[in-house]
Amino acid sequence: MSQALKLYTWGTPNGFKVSIFLEFLGLKYDAIPVDISKNESKSDWFVKLNPNGRIPTIEDPNFSKGGDSGLVLSQTGAILQYLADTYDKEHKFSYPYGTxxxxxxxxxxxxxxxxxxxxxxxxxxxxxxxxxxxxxxxxxxxxxxxxxxxxxxxxxxxxxxxxxxxxxxxxxxxxxxxxxxxxxxxxxxxxxxxxxxxxxxxxxxxxxxPQVQKGIRAVPPKWLAEQEKQK
Amino acid sequence: MSQALKLYTWGTPNGFKVSIFLEFLGLKYDAIPVDISKNESKSDWFVKLNPNGRIPTIEDPNFSKGGDSGLVLSQTGAILQYLADTYDKEHKFSYPYGTxxxxxxxxxxxxxxxxxxxxxxxxxxxxxxxxxxxxxxxxxxxxxxxxxxxxxxxxxxxxxxxxxxxxxxxxxxxxxxxxxxxxxxxxxxxxxxxxxxxxxxxxxxxxxxPQVQKGIRAVPPKWLAEQEKQK
Missing domain, CATH: 1.20.1050.10 (Glutathione S-transferase Yfyf (Class Pi); Chain A, domain 2)
Structure with a gap:
């Protein structure tokens, strides 16, 4: 793969479960913070990407379709499945389709x-x-x-x-x-x-x-930031 | 396909969304009522099939794996996807994998x-x-x-x-x-x-x-039974 994925995310369980998996897959990605405490996930630009107005959402510029390219996908259940299908062809973290x-x-x-x-x-x-x-x-x-x-x-x-x-x-x-x-x-x-x-x-x-430790810090959750401040 | 599927179910939204799809696919299935008002879905025999103790669960005797056969599956998100993958090869109700x-x-x-x-x-x-x-x-x-x-x-x-x-x-x-x-x-x-x-x-x-009307009656929900009594 060539281009970095975009991950619209925040320091929440649903956010870092995707960044953790991206780390395991060894994929390049840009984590774009969407501050849900400021309702940024309900803003017009974000709702265009995800009608449900919730993080995380990914954009994969490498996805090809017809003459066009790029896939925008939300819902962690769908995102994780897509990433496994697409980027884990050797089945290190998945099983073959249909089994x-x-x-x-x-x-x-x-x-x-x-x-x-x-x-x-x-x-x-x-x-x-x-x-x-x-x-x-x-x-x-x-x-x-x-x-x-x-x-x-x-x-x-x-x-x-x-x-x-x-x-x-x-x-x-x-x-x-x-x-x-x-x-x-x-x-x-x-x-x-x-x-x-x-x-x-x-x-x-x-x-x-290490993949978990790195993935969880894509946008660090509050409890992690506080824990590290105390050290 | 040859043998009927088993659908462990009850007259609830999660139950009949599966029976409705089975009707659209034209599959033979036996609807086995699991009376959740009597906690039957928490009984030992059912929890063996689904550790989460909730309907619906399917058993597909036609699924083949190695020398063995049969698949037990729960969670409607997984069941519906499995049925589409397996029994809708012509994509009347689905799109090709990967699109x-x-x-x-x-x-x-x-x-x-x-x-x-x-x-x-x-x-x-x-x-x-x-x-x-x-x-x-x-x-x-x-x-x-x-x-x-x-x-x-x-x-x-x-x-x-x-x-x-x-x-x-x-x-x-x-x-x-x-x-x-x-x-x-x-x-x-x-x-x-x-x-x-x-x-x-x-x-x-x-x-x-008609597929919806039939599927919804696999185990009729209470509101439907009451509605029909009033007629």
Missing amino acids: EEYYKTLEYLVFQVSENGPIQGQANHFILYAPEKVPYGINRYSNDVKRIYGVYEDILSRNKANDSKYLVGDRYTVADFALFGWAVALRVLDIDIHQWPLLGKWHDALFAL | EEYYKTLEYLVFQVSENGPIQGQANHFILYAPEKVPYGINRYSNDVKRIYGVYEDILSRNKANDSKYLVGDRYTVADFALFGWAVALRVLDIDIHQWPLLGKWHDALFAL
């Missing part, structure tokens, strides 16, 4: 974007951001976040053949990278991921990798 | 499963099912449901080349079927989809199709 592992990866990726992400996002809202204290919401989403990580613990436990190191088979896939984005952010809720032993090991192994 | 339309379909499918579905699900909870009245939750999710349908109206409006009939290009895709499952269920929240003119037409066109 059982390919669809199991997709199942757990969808589980992440449709349940782990949205529910943990609601927990963040009620616990950290809501302008009033709503105990019903706090309880509902705290409990469901814990249930969901319990499901992931179960999924890892079923992969004994690979020492429960990966969600699917014998390698990291977009299902792992997507989950990691939110798992690493559990700390802002004061939830210790090590209460699920397999997930704790899984988290620590990924957290130690 | 721009393929990824735009995936983007809007993921938008449905990661935002429309979860948020409307929370609205249903706070408005219809929560054991206490929580105004903050009711307002938060009612407003966000309306915002999200506004985004879909915008997406349809961008497809003027095809009279705004479809979310992507010139045909129905899994992005439409997934959204339809939840759009048709807006009536339980007394939200009239016709307040978004393009979505209203889109809904009515799909609702009139």
Whole structure:
């Protein structure tokens, strides 16, 4: 590939799960900060790229179509799948199209974007951001976040053949990278991921990798900036 | 194909979006009711199939892998994609793998499963099912449901080349079927989809199709059963 991708992003779980995967793929990309605290993702120029007005969005100038080129894509579930399809032809982080592992990866990726992400996002809202204290919401989403990580613990436990190191088979896939984005952010809720032993090991192994450390800093999340200030 | 698929399902938006697509594909399937009101989806036998304990789940005995056969798959975003990949080789309801339309379909499918579905699900909870009245939750999710349908109206409006009939290009895709499952269920929240003119037409066109009418009855939703009792 020749030209750098553009990644419109911010220091949030959905943002850095894409930058982390870009680092694993070794792709050149420009991280373009879209400050969601200033509602930049709802501005006209951004909504043209993503009607839903949320980061992340990518632009890949290398994508060719007819006489034209360039692909604009949003939704991490779609972006991660696109990147794996396009830039992981050797299947270091994916499985061949049409295989059982390919669809199991997709199942757990969808589980992440449709349940782990949205529910943990609601927990963040009620616990950290809501302008009033709503105990019903706090309880509902705290409990469901814990249930969901319990499901992931179960999924890892079923992969004994690979020492429960990966969600699917014998390698990291977009299902792992997507989950990691939110798992690493559990700390802002004061939830210790090590209460699920397999997930704790899984988290620590990924957290130690240089691609993760670099990807997470594409636009550093607040908690990371604060952690580093304290050092 | 030879053997019927198994569809573990219930009369909910996530359930019938799959049965509707199976009807469009003309596939044989056995709908196996899993009564979520009795927590059957949390029972041991079901959790073995889907660690997340939620319908729908499919079993396709025709899937071949090595010497073995059969695929068990959950998460509607994964199930619909699998069915399109496997059983729509002529691309009546999909676009070829790797094309721009393929990824735009995936983007809007993921938008449905990661935002429309979860948020409307929370609205249903706070408005219809929560054991206490929580105004903050009711307002938060009612407003966000309306915002999200506004985004879909915008997406349809961008497809003027095809009279705004479809979310992507010139045909129905899994992005439409997934959204339809939840759009048709807006009536339980007394939200009239016709307040978004393009979505209203889109809904009515799909609702009139025999495949939709049949698919929605695989396990009929409560509101449909009540509607038919009143006739």
